[in-house]
Structures are given as C-alpha cells and as structure tokens.
Amino acid sequence: MQDEADALLGRSLSSLAVSLPEIDLSERFGAHVSLVDAGELQQENRVLAGRARELETGLAAARQQFRGVQEQLRAANYQIADLQRQLNDDRTRSEAERHRLLSELQQARADRDHSLERLPPVAQPSAAVSSGASSLEASFRDLCRPGWVIDRREVDVSNEIIGRGAYGAIRSGRWRGCQVAIKSIHRVLLSEYNRSVFEREMYIYSLLSHPHLLKCFGACTDADGMPMLILERMDCSLRSLLSAGPLSLPTVVTVARAVASALFYLHSLSPEPIVHRDLSSANVLLTSTPSASSFSITGVKLSDFGSAHFVQQCTTTVPGTPIYAAPEVLQSNGPAYLTKSDIYSLGVLLTEMCTGQQPAPERRAQQVRSVRSRNLRALADRCLSTDPAQRPSASAIVDFLDRLRQRMDSQIDHTRQ
16 A cells, blocks of 8 residues: 555656646746747837827927917017007098098188178279288388389289299299299288288398398289289299109208208398298299209299298297197297297108108108118208207208218219229
8 A cells, every 4th residue: 555655656756757847948938928028018118208209399399389470470460450550540640630621621711701701892992901002012111121112014924823822822924024923912811910921021031132042022012002022933842843752862962951051041140030930841942954864953942931030029839831840839838939940840841852751740750760861860850859959050950961962972973983
C-alpha cells in the first residue's frame, strides 16, 4: 500500500516537472506580447500627445487671430458709427442753416415789399428822396478832397450789369475814354442808414491810394440825383475764379501777398488805422491775361469799403460776411472790430484759395488741415488763432510771403540749371 502511494507520488512529480517548463514558456510568451503591446501604445500616446499639442498651438493662434479680427471689426464699427453721427450732425446743421437763411430771406422780402408799398410811384419821386439826393451831392463836396467830384456829363453809363452790391447794381461805363465800373445805390434803398454807409464808403475811397486797393476816380449823381461811384474796372472776382477749384501755389502767394499788402496800408494809416471789416473772396477783384494753357493774374485789388471804418469808430461787431468773421466779432458782448479781425478773415481767405472750398466755420480746422503747402497751412493756422494777440500783423505776413516767394523762385532757377 505504501509502495503504491510512493509510486503515485513519483508519477505526479514527474508529470509536474514536465508541465512546469511548458507553463513557464507560455507565461513568458504572454508577458513578451504584453510588453510589445505596451510599447506600441506608449508610442501612439506620444504621437497623439504631440498632435494634441500642435492642435492646441493652432487653436491658440486661431483664437488670437479671431480676437484681432474682432478688434478690427469693433474699430470699423466705431468709425462707421462716428462717421454716421458726423453725417447726421452735418445734415442737421445744414438743414437748420438752410431754414434760418430761408427765414431771413422771407423776412427781408417781406420788409422790402412793405417798404415798396409805402413808396409813391417812381415817376413822381418823393420830396424826401429828392432832398436826400441833393444833400448827397452836397456831401460829396463837403467830405471829399477838391476835384474828386465828377461832372455827371462826363460819365456814360451802359445797361450792362457786371456785378451787384448790397445797395444796387454795378454797371459798366466810360469816363474820359476809360472803361470804368459804376456803383450806384437804388432809389428804393436810399434810407438814412444806407445813405450814411454810401457816404462813408465814398469818403474812405477819397482818402486811399494803394496799388492793391481798387481805385475810385470820384463820385457824382445820376440824372435823378442818385449817388454814383466811378471805380476802376476789373476782369473778375476771386470768388468766380475759385469756382473752378483751388489755385496753384504761386497764384495763392501772389493774391495773398497783395491782400496782405493792402491791409498793411490800411492798418498803418495815421492818425487812425482803418479796418476793412468785410474781407472775402467776393471783394478781391482781379485782372488777368488768360490763355489756352494758363491763367496769369496781372492785378489784385481789394474792394468794397462800405463796411470799412476807422478803428476808434468801430462800435459794432456786426460783420460784413459772417463766414469770414473772427470769433470775437461774432460774440454779442465781444470787442468791436480790431485790425487783427481783418487778419482772421485773411486766414479764412487763404484757406479758401488753397482748398477751393467755401469757408465753413464748423469745419474750419478740417479745412486748414487739408491745405497741402506746409508753409501756407502754418500761416493760415496762425491767422485763425482764437486769440487776436497770437495772430500775425499784416506787415509780418507780407514779409513771410516775400520770403516764401524768393524760396520758390530759387527752387525754380535751380531746377532750370
């Protein structure tokens, strides 16, 4: 029995000995397979991790680019909104200005019609008008220098209207063989105030003599006793020339220098300077020699002294042309006209010549910035200072433009060499 047990135990051990190596090989093979699979998974994980990092980097760049586009879009929307707001403001201002001007025009027409209804027929002038005309002729002799009163029989007035002033038409005519312009005051407008304005213009013309001021040969009355000024005949106004666009740099310098020279003369008169008070492109008159290829200005004259006055007698701030007027003039409680008020108007005129744009007080700074010449832009900016003390004098402007002209001429000579 014991022997059988020993035999069975021996067979079991032999069998276990044979199967153990097989089991060991099987476990080793399975472990090797597991190691290979783990290596491949680790490699795939590394590849996936790298790809994930690339995607994250690309996503971050895309987010950054998207934020940039958002900022650009936000800025564009803000700019569009601002431009739309400016456009609406301009439309509102333009509409308000149009309504204001229309209201003033209607009121002026109503006042005129009311005045006409109160007048007697023209064929039978009133005694007041006749008396006013007679006293005007007497004023010519009292106010003006000897020999300045012209014999009406020497003046030939045509029907050609070459311009219109505030108080009547300006016609062409002849006087002693010369082409002249004849400025008259309409009978309907011969009020005490208009008479005083006409007398002041007549008197100031009789005092002045300068190459760049419109020459007045004298005064007389027409057949009905209405006053007339016999003026130098010019070709056109600066305003009509600007209707074709901005002027060339040499032309701007020529015209600006002439106007500044005229203001220098007026502001230097003794014992009292004279302020023009109505400087505008309509009151700068030109003579020229036009050709097929160019437009050469031969003469520049400052005209219309109906608003001019001596400095000490300037008690009103009402300007001749508001869009050219200095800010202190437009203030109801501001000072009266100063010589520096004329300088401001010259700055507006200078900007108008350089840009070809009609002066717009609400866009003054923008119009100055659009002046292409750096020198003229700087000059206009100084003339348009809100502080009159910071504006240059007319004499300083003449000197500046003379230096600028010399520099331009030297550049032309250098180019030709």
